[in-house]
Amino acid sequence: MPTTPAFNPPSPSLPGKPTVLPWVPPAPTKETHNFAELHTIDLALMDSEDPAVVNALVEQVKGAIRDDGFLFLENYGVSLEQASGRIEADKARLLFHPDTGRWAGYKHPYGFKFNWYTREWEDDAFIPECLHPFMDEIRAFAEYLTGSVNRRLLTLFSRVLELPDDYLWNHVQSHGSPSGEGYFRHALFRPVGRDTAAKSRGLRMHGHTDFGTTTLLFSVPISCLQIWGHDEQWHYVPYKPGCLVVNIGETLEIVSGGHFKATRHRVFSPPADQAHEERLSLVLFNSSVGDIQMTPARASPLIQREGCIEEQGVYREFKKVMDAGASVPTNKQWREIQIANATDPTDSVRNRLGADQVLIGGKLMNQRDFMGVKVTLPV
Ligand SMILES: O=C(O)CCC(=O)C(=O)O
Numbered sequence: 001m002p003t004t005p006a007f008n009p010p011s012p013s014l015p016g017k018p019t020v021l022p023w024v025p026p027a028p029t030k031e032t033h034n035f036a037e038l039h040t041i042d043l044a045l046m047d048s049e050d051p052a053v054v055n056a057l058v059e060q061v062k063g064a065i066r067d068d069g070f071l072f073l074e075n076y077g078v079s080l081e082q083a084s085g086r087i088e089a090d091k092a093r094l095l096f097h098p099d100t101g102r103w104a105g106y107k108h109p110y111g112f113k114f115n116w117y118t119r120e121w122e123d124d125a126f127i128p129e130c131l132h133p134f135m136d137e138i139r140a141f142a143e144y145l146t147g148s149v150n151r152r153l154l155t156l157f158s159r160v161l162e163l164p165d166d167y168l169w170n171h172v173q174s175h176g177s178p179s180g181e182g183y184f185r186h187a188l189f190r191p192v193g194r195d196t197a198a199k200s201r202g203l204r205m206h207g208h209t210d211f212g213t214t215t216l217l218f219s220v221p222i223s224c225l226q227i228w229g230h231d232e233q234w235h236y237v238p239y240k241p242g243c244l245v246v247n248i249g250e251t252l253e254i255v256s257g258g259h260f261k262a263t264r265h266r267v268f269s270p271p272a273d274q275a276h277e278e279r280l281s282l283v284l285f286n287s288s289v290g291d292i293q294m295t296p297a298r299a300s301p302l303i304q305r306e307g308c309i310e311e312q313g314v315y316r317e318f319k320k321v322m323d324a325g326a327s328v329p330t331n332k333q334w335r336e337i338q339i340a341n342a343t344d345p346t347d348s349v350r351n352r353l354g355a356d357q358v359l360i361g362g363k364l365m366n367q368r369d370f371m372g373v374k375v376t377l378p379v
């Protein structure tokens, strides 16, 4: 197979582009307690001439997405220097409105967050002015992440399902903008004030699963992302410079009939030695086609041989609805209803036992029902 081209971004020093100071990464935490151990996948191995190397890679991926649903990705074509992105937010016009079902615009109180959806890619009027000069680089970056990195991942996942290489790319992944129907996020999380920290009990985002195909997160020095382990505890994801953290979304859990796990994760306060630091986060959320209803890919020889797996999570709940003869939501309905109903960790009305929360086996869970599908997640 020919070697996959590395990311080759437009020049950052074209005439008229403001100079951006280099990003100085904050120090990683010295804390080591309760950090997760994740598989690392070397994506460049996919280009190997030796089929045994590629087959071993597919087996390694199979293990990682069944065990954790989270993995580190290295050698995917973007260098750490290229990824050391920039955010200059003027915070003016573009506030986040959850009732639209879209995470678009700035979000408070934790910091500035800006998301590019189809609309933002198409019309600069929806983008903060200070970002206009850099749109060529931002667009090229998102296109590479979706069209090259995500596409290669979906090829590997198709092979795990023993389906044709383009199956997930052609039938599940959405297209039509640099991030398809998904979105690209630049976010700068500020250290929270004492009042917010107390109300949110250290949480910055509740436990959840992402609804798309793959989420590509740049591993960042400030440790806030946590995953729910087999031991039913939260574990920080360690910092691995230059790596992508790949997180399997609900769509792939359903399409794979539960063979892949949509990982339960949350955003929490960093360890004490990083409490005063800002956290820059770049994330590409890849999404499925909105107007289809997700069901397992019955053509998969893996699913035909081994059946579906109903241990946990969204596939099991979708299956209950299908077994009852009812209709499951479309992908678009599913993601929009969840965004519109996402609660902030500081919300003292919803985040209570008897409101959104229940105790299961002594553990506090958020439990809600969306369009007949029950969603139970560790807080
Ligand atoms: O900022 C992060 O590390 C993760 C955010 C996240 O999980 C999400 O927005 O779905």
Ligand SMILES: [Fe+2]
Binding pocket: 208, 209, 210, 265
């Ligand atoms: Fe997430």
